[in-house]
Amino acid sequence: MYKVVTVAEMRAIEAASDEAAKSGRGISYEEMMENAGRAAAMRALAMLKGMREARVTVLIGPGNNGGDGLVAGRHIAQNSDYQVRFYLLKRRDDTDKNYRLARDLGLFFAYAEEDSDKRVLKNLISSSDLIIDALFGIGIRLPLRDTVAGILRTVKRVLKQGQSTQRAVVVPEEPEQPASRPLILAIDCPSGLDCDTGDIDTNSLMADETVTFITAKPGLFNFPGAGHVGKLSIAPIDVPEALPELSQVKTMVADGENVCAMLPQRALNSNKGTFGKALILAGCSHYIGAAGLAALGAYRAGAGLVTIGTDREVVQALAPHYVEATWLPLPSEDGFTSEAAYETLSEVLANYQALLIGPGWGRAETTRHLLERLLDTPLPQSVIDADGINLLATIPNWWERVSAPCVLTPHPGEMGRLTGVDTQDVIKQRWELARQKAEAWSVVVVLKGAHTLIASPDGDLVVLPFKTDALATAGTGDVLAGIIAGLMAQGAKPFEAAVAGAYLHGLSGTLAGGAKTSRSVIARDIIEHLGDALQKLEGR
Numbered sequence: 001m002y003k004v005v006t007v008a009e010m011r012a013i014e015a016a017s018d019e020a021a022k023s024g025r026g027i028s029y030e031e032m033m034e035n036a037g038r039a040a041a042m043r044a045l046a047m048l049k050g051m052r053e054a055r056v057t058v059l060i061g062p063g064n065n066g067g068d069g070l071v072a073g074r075h076i077a078q079n080s081d082y083q084v085r086f087y088l089l090k091r092r093d094d095t096d097k098n099y100r101l102a103r104d105l106g107l108f109f110a111y112a113e114e115d116s117d118k119r120v121l122k123n124l125i126s127s128s129d130l131i132i133d134a135l136f137g138i139g140i141r142l143p144l145r146d147t148v149a150g151i152l153r154t155v156k157r158v159l160k161q162g163q164s165t166q167r168a169v170v171v172p173e174e175p176e177q178p179a180s181r182p183l184i185l186a187i188d189c190p191s192g193l194d195c196d197t198g199d200i201d202t203n204s205l206m207a208d209e210t211v212t213f214i215t216a217k218p219g220l221f222n223f224p225g226a227g228h229v230g231k232l233s234i235a236p237i238d239v240p241e242a243l244p245e246l247s248q249v250k251t252m253v254a255d256g257e258n259v260c261a262m263l264p265q266r267a268l269n270s271n272k273g274t275f276g277k278a279l280i281l282a283g284c285s286h287y288i289g290a291a292g293l294a295a296l297g298a299y300r301a302g303a304g305l306v307t308i309g310t311d312r313e314v315v316q317a318l319a320p321h322y323v324e325a326t327w328l329p330l331p332s333e334d335g336f337t338s339e340a341a342y343e344t345l346s347e348v349l350a351n352y353q354a355l356l357i358g359p360g361w362g363r364a365e366t367t368r369h370l371l372e373r374l375l376d377t378p379l380p381q382s383v384i385d386a387d388g389i390n391l392l393a394t395i396p397n398w399w400e401r402v403s404a405p406c407v408l409t410p411h412p413g414e415m416g417r418l419t420g421v422d423t424q425d426v427i428k429q430r431w432e433l434a435r436q437k438a439e440a441w442s443v444v445v446v447l448k449g450a451h452t453l454i455a456s457p458d459g460d461l462v463v464l465p466f467k468t469d470a471l472a473t474a475g476t477g478d479v480l481a482g483i484i485a486g487l488m489a490q491g492a493k494p495f496e497a498a499v500a501g502a503y504l505h506g507l508s509g510t511l512a513g514g515a516k517t518s519r520s521v522i523a524r525d526i527i528e529h530l531g532d533a534l535q536k537l538e539g540r
C-alpha cells in the first residue's frame with residue numbers, strides 16, 4: 001500500500017532522501033524533480049493515448065512544482081510529436097537547469113508578466129487538448145494571491161466558454177455527445193488545494209487526473225478539495241521506502257494488489273463448511289429488506305453458509321426471495337427482536353465463525369437489552385452495524401464489555417452518536433476520530449463515506465481510493481457489513497476483512513455506476529457487481 005503523509009512529513013521525507021543521497025542511500029532533490037516530471041509526463045501521454053496530434057499547455061509556477069512541470073513538458077516533447085507550450089507565472093533564468101533544457105528544445109514560452117490582458121493565455125487554453133497544472137504544489141497557503149488566482153479564473157472562463165450548449169429536445173433521436181474540452185492533469189495536487197485539510201481555493205481547476213509523488217496526502221481525500229482531484233495516481237519516484245521517515249508511517253491508501261492478498265484462500269477440495277458460517281442478526285417489521293441485503297453481501301463475498309436470525313414476520317417476507325439463506329426465527333415484541341431471543345442464540349453462537357449485528361434491527365428497548373446480554377457473552381468475531389451501533393451508543397462504557405474481535409461500521413451520524421460529537425465535526429475530524437476511537441475502544445472502525453477510512457486498534461489507518469455517489473443510497477451499508485462478515489467467516493482477521501470488504505464494496509459501487517449511471521444504482525446493483533469486483537481484483 002502507498003503511504004499517506006502530511007505536508008510536514010513530506011518535507012521531512014524529501015530532506016532525508018536528499019541527505020541519504022550523499023552516501024548513495026537515497027536520491028537528491030534534483031533527481032526527485034527529474035523523476036517526478038518524468039512520471040507526470042507518462043501520465044500525460046497516457047491521457048492523450050490514441051491522439052495523433054495534440055497541443056499541451058503547461059502552467060508553470062515559480063517553485064518546485066513549476067520545476068516538475070518544466071521537466072514534464074520536456075519529456076512529453078521528447079517522447080511524442082505533440083506540441084508543448086509553457087505559460088510561466090514568473091520568468092526564470094538560465095541558472096534554472098530545467099528551464100534551460102526545455103528552452104533549448106525550441107519549445108514555446110509565454111510569461112504572465114508580458115500578458116497583462118491574458119490574450120496569450122486565452123489562446124493557449126482555447127487551443128489545448130491537455131492542460132497541465134504545475135503552478136503550486138503541496139506548500140500553498142490559502143487564499144491564492146491575485147496573480148495566480150487571475151490566471152486560474154481566466155483558464156476556467158475559457159473552458160466554460162468552450163463548452164457547447166446542449167439542444168433542448170423532448171425525445172432525442174440519438175444520445176447527445178458530451179461537450180469537447182481539454183483534459184486537465186494536476187501535478188502533485190490541484191493548485192490551491194491544502195494538502196493537509198482538503199480546503200481549496202474557489203479559483204482552483206477541476207482536474208481529470210492528479211499525479212502525486214512518493215506518498216498521497218490527506219487533503220487529496222478530504223472534501224471539498226477531493227472533488228477537484230479526479231483520478232489519483234501515486235508515483236514513488238525512487239525514494240527509498242527504507243527511510244525511517246517513510247517506513248514508520250502508519251497511514252496508507254488501499255490498492256488492489258495488497259487487498260487481493262488479504263482475501264481468504266480458497267481450496268478446490270472444499271465444501272460449504274470450509275468457507276465458514278455467518279450468523280446475521282438483522283431486520284425488523286419496519287426494515288425488512290436489510291437482513292436480506294446483508295446476507296447476500298456475505299454470500300457474494302464467499303461465505304459457505306449464511307443464517308439470518310430475525311423476527312418471524314421478516315422470515316415470512318424474505319424467505320421466498322432469498323432462497324440461499326437459512327433461517328433462525330427469533331422471539332420478538334411488536335416486530336422487533338426481543339431479549340427473549342438470547343436463550344436461542346446462546347445455544348447456537350458457537351456454531352458460527354462470524355456474527356453480524358444490527359442492519360435494520362430497530363431501536364426497541366427489548367432489542368437493546370438483547371444486545372447488552374450478547375456483549376457479556378463469548379461471541380465469534382463480530383461486525384456491528386447500523387441500529388446495532390445506535391443501540392451500542394446508549395450503553396455506558398460499552399467498549400469495556402466487548403470481548404470478541406469486533407468491527408464497527410458507522411456512517412458520520414452514527415459515529416457522532418458513539419462519540420458525542422456533532423456530525424459535521426465528525427466529518428471535519430474523521431481521520432483523527434477514526435484512529436483515536438479504534439485505539440481507545442480496541443475495535444476496528446470503518447468510518448463510511450467518500451474515501452472510507454478503516455482504523456485498527458494498533459494505530460494503522462487505511463483510506464480507500466473510491467468516491468462515488470453510486471453508494472449514496474439505502475441498503476448499501478447493509479451490503480458492506482455483510483461482505484465484511486462473509487470474509488471474516490472464511491477466516492480473515494477483522495482489520496483485513498474490513499479493508500478488503502470496504503475496498504470490494506467501493507469497487508463494486510464504481511463498476512455499478514459505470515454500467516449504467518450512478519444516479520440509478522440501488523443496493524442490489526452493488527451485490528450484482530461484487531463478482532465483477534472480485535474478478536477484477538484477482539486479475540482473472
